[in-house]
Amino acid sequence: MLKKIALIAAVASLAVGTASAHDAGKNAKVTLVFDHVLPNVPGKxxxxxxxxxxxxxxxxxxxxxxxxxxxxxxxxxxxxxxxNKGEEKVYKAGESFVENPGDHHGVSANGSDTKPAKLLAVFVVDTDDTELTTPDK
Structure with missing residues (x-):
């Protein structure tokens, strides 16, 4: 299943492009890999x-x-x-976590100084929302 998700993400990334113009951070790349209106959930x-x-x-x-x-x-x-100022956790390949509406993401980083890392974040969001991420000021 994990390989299937990675393959879908890789193929979709060829067609979609960068997710936003904000500062992605240090040594980071953010790419929108799919965007689909939910037909059974109006406005999402x-x-x-x-x-x-x-x-x-x-x-x-x-x-x-x-x-x-x-x-x-x-x-x-x-x-x-x-x-949300909770405990900092390290997630390994195959592990998942959630963020609820209004949550603050204080740390999002590679857990290694020598190897790359990738994650797929799936958003359920109002269709009209154009900015998915707002860096702290």
Whole structure:
């Protein structure tokens, strides 16, 4: 299943492009890999975002669109994550975590200084929301 998700993300990334113009962070690449209106949930869409961190890479602390529910799965390597000043956790390939509407993502980083890491974040979000991520000021 994990290989299937990675293959879908890789193929979709060829057609879609970068998710947003904000600062992706250090040694980080953020790519929108799919965007689909949910036909049975009026006003909602599902968007997939592939986040790739090089060794030591990270994203700045941030929040997401207020309507967004996020299910993130680590595809490769290890991801350090901290949500809402909770405990910082390390997720390994195949492990997942969620972010609820209004959550603050204080840490999102590669857990390694020597190996790359990737995660796929699947957003359920209001279709009209155009900015998925807002870095802290």
């Amino acid at each position: 869409s599902m968007r997939g975002v592939l986040v790739e961190y090089g060794p030591g890479g990270y994203s700045p602390s941030h929040t997401h669109a207020k309507s967004s529910f996020i299910y993130a799965t680590v595809l490769e390597g290890e991801i350090r994550s901290q949500v």
